[in-house]
Amino acid sequence: MLIDDISRKNLKIAAEDYLQIREIYCSLVINIFLEEILP
Structure with missing residues (x-):
């Protein structure tokens, strides 16, 4: 559960x-x- 929260936070970052x-x-x-394009 804790690892899941950490990886989700890392994904967001x-x-x-x-x-x-x-x-x-x-x-x-x-x-x-x-x-x-412009001179």
Whole structure:
């Protein structure tokens, strides 16, 4: 039971980290994309 709670908490943390990383990555890609297209 205790191990289950810990792994669930770790999964939640990992999911939040993943969403943050994906957000940063998307904004980087958009910035590079805009710089390439716009003079």
